[in-house]
Amino acid sequence: MGMRKVAVVGAGMTRFVRRALETPKELAYEAAKMALDSCELKLKDVDGVVVGSAVDAFDGFHMKGEYLSDGAGGWRKPFIRHSVGGATGVFSCIHGWMHVASGLFDVCLVLAEEKMSPCQPHPQGAFLTVYDAILERPLGLNLTWIVPQEMNLYMIRNGYRSEDVARVAVKNKRNALDHPAAMMGEELTVQDVVNSEVISWPVHRLDISGTADGATAVVLASEEVAKRITNKPVWVDGVGYNLDTWYWTSRDLAYPVYVEKAARMAYEMAGIKEPQKEIHIAEPYDPFTFKELQNLEALLLADQGKAAQLLAERVFDRDGRMPVCPSGGLLGVGNPIAAAALMKVAEVFWQLRGEAGKRQVPGNPKTGLAQAWGDMMQAGTVVILKI
Amino acid sequence: MLYEAASKAYQNAGLEPKDIDGFVNAGEDWTEGHSIADEITPDQLGAVKRPVFTVNGDAMQALISAAMHILTGQMNICLVASYSKASNIKSLANITVMAMDPVFNRPLEENPYFIAGLEMNRYLYETGTTREQCAQVVVKNKKNALWNPSAGHGISLSKEQVLDSPMISYPLSSLDISPHSDGAIVIILAAAERAKALCQKPIWIEGMGWCSDSPSLEKRAWGEAVYTQIAAEMAYKMAGISYPRKEIDLAEVSDEFSYKELQHLEALKLCRKGEAGFLVEEGALGISGELAVNPSGGCLGVGSLLDATGAQKVLEVALQLRGEAGQRQVPNAGVGLAQSWRGIPTTSGAVLILSNR
């Protein structure tokens, strides 16, 4: 029994907003409905449903997946939820791929949803619950205390200045101006970013993506179904995921080797030998500016220490040699964790099909990559799509 | 705890962590007191810098995900891990209530056991099953647990003791409810060729199914476990089983509450609707009965292991099919069924059909 081919055949999403009136179920429904409509399928055509949602503490649901199931289209269907923290969104596509590639299902609806706004006084508070209850929480550890540690070390090791990484925000927020879901699209200069207030040195306010509410869905289908319902199936050519140790203080904070391992797993499956030549567009994870560059290097899409230079040379612009985050990414579109990462998969899908409208990159890209990063700065998930 | 369980699984399979292609963990954040509880597991499993992910669901759903991954051909050997640290939660009722709808259900501020009360009442009403028959399930399972060295809640009880135990949420009394336990279970799956090479007595997954009914308390089915019915249909179809009652030798089903065992047996088509109560009364569900159900002692006897419960069910069926169940061995067991339910307030369950042929 060989591996079955799996295609993305439809995608949908909600707007990303700071605070949505919609309940998580309703957000899920809107994204799922749009994805199904986009490929003219009905709920009865769906064999199984996969849901990704990152952190239950954001919206205060225990067993969040159970709550979401009907909005995600899981009524009386096989339904599973998974999470790998921030890496959940891209993993959703991988989990859905398993459903179809295993031969168990022909059509799988994949949904990622996050509603962060219910958390009071601020969604940041929920991050406290991510850390070690005994050794870290009593010190008040939070995201703005640890991610900058990575950024600091990463910049020092590679000799990057604040301006070098700030360009990521400028590019992505500009790209986002053309995205209908975006809440943080803006025309900025490098100086604007560098001059924005320091949240946690070396992180400035404009280096960070914003918490948000939103949902994204994609529909996966087996080769037989995909060829029947669309003339532009986008194939899931490679998947990879990897998790590093829980002891974050003993990891190499400057280089996410787990992302590299996830990428190599996906490249091997897709038969990709020279990623820098064979990948045409990329949507690496960009919750913070430096992460885009760091992830590009770990994905082997840029040599170590070279990403900032390529960025400055406009290689990663929408009309550059390798467009990176043409969607606008998390920095531009917004960051409802799991939904934002699955949005990256959806963006690659639209770009490869030539359906990205004003965001469309030139040159008919054939192969694209989406990546996310998560858990406690330790998880990498990678999907390679091909048309 | 998980490290020890994983070490034993590796030893039992004659493997080392480096032989494993992928790892799947089952668990929920709020029962850990930890957001993204996923992040803690690689170390315990020897899975640092390896493919690991978490299913926020029952361990049986995690196992199904691992099995699917093997079926894709990308992986040969996968490890499934799950554990319960129920003892560390000081306020389980307050956690369970957060699985309910915040707008429609939480404001009532009632102990979530009321959901089991509502469901039991409707089940008894629709099927004519009695509280006495449910009590008999408790007696049977707690007795089975006496033969299970891993079970913490084995005891010899009379039906009357169950019936007379304090009422929690009518018609559910305190002994109808499974106590919680701590524990860790690790299961290793391998593709057919690898399994044959590795293991003298591999247990084969013949069928798998899983399903969720409407999560809404207002719109779900109450009398029947529809989620299990649909999951079972899927699993039977895959396993080529047409007459479950004849073809299955033993079953481990979720008995989080006494009536659930009976309701699940009916949904699994192991008996007709309304019949399960009589079967337990007649002793047909005992270890040497016509159909052994929960020979391990079930949740009532072993203790509910939160999301690891499904793994306990699979483990018991595997031990029984290997003939390694010691004093509680079911004679001539060839095909077994394991079923799980995620507990109140959910309507999610999974079914696995296992065989030793």
Place this chain on the structure above:
Amino acid sequence: MSLLERISKNIQLRSWEGEFPVQYLYTFGVAGERFFRQIKENAKILGARCPQCQITFVPPSLYCERCFERTEDWVEVGHKGEVYTFTVCYRGMDGLPKNPPSVLALVKMLGAEGGFVHRIGEIDPQEIKIGMKVEAVFKPQAQRKGSILDIQYFRPAEK
């Protein structure tokens, strides 16, 4: 292979206490907002109808969970329903006995799919039966704030 050192004296057992120090503010959603506005302002209970399945759902949702069509027609379903199942709950959230116990039921609204999980009042717990007709008792308008608790309880319906 097992651990080489264990806690052998219970006095060495240590645990660390803690909790999740956050709270939540929920909006009711597109459908919920409309539903609770009517409850709050007009003591009316609305259901949403699926154009495909022809089922009226209470509580109303934006979509039909069965076929995924968007629900469009909203209809008033009245105040009367039927006890589909009930329970008498003797324990509070803390697990301790509760006096008096609460009588809770799933009330299915007549002519609709679904209804309310709510308290039953003005009744002796011994008297309640599956199939019994009940009606919603609303709080006075001034006290209603847009909540499931704007309905005080359901009570046996007058014939």
Place this chain on the structure above:
Amino acid sequence: MDKSVQLKGTAIRESDIKEGKVLSTQWVPKAQYAWDTGVAIGRFLEELKGGKIIGMKCARCRRIMIPPRMFCELCYQPCREWVYLQDWGTVRSFCVSHLRWDASRMKDPFLPSVIELEGSTKGMGFFHLTGEIDPKDMKIGLKVKAVWKDARERTGAITDIRYFKPV
């Protein structure tokens, strides 16, 4: 999907909720836990009470690990060789954070740091705060030493060390 597509999703403001324009309900969870410390962290906390920092050595790869653990996650071997570490070390990474965990802004910034304690294997970090230093003087490679609470105030918690200060 072009820019012109009208996506669903209704943005509201916090003030809409406060002013009652949008209905809402509040929930305060009572999620309380008593996490078992386990053997390794139990001993570690006990030693902090005595003013000492203890780590664990893996017999196979010889790493001296902090925080201590009962098994080496890389060798997958049980460990039992306890090793005391110095209460001083080198800053391996840090940041200057103006935010508290609940996102409220602080005038005096925190200096969360990853510190490589003397006696532990290179690459092993220990997370704590740095203090008594002008944030501008913070740098990677700085030598810092633990500032302990008074022995009587120590409870066997990570906060028994107030912070680390430059040597």
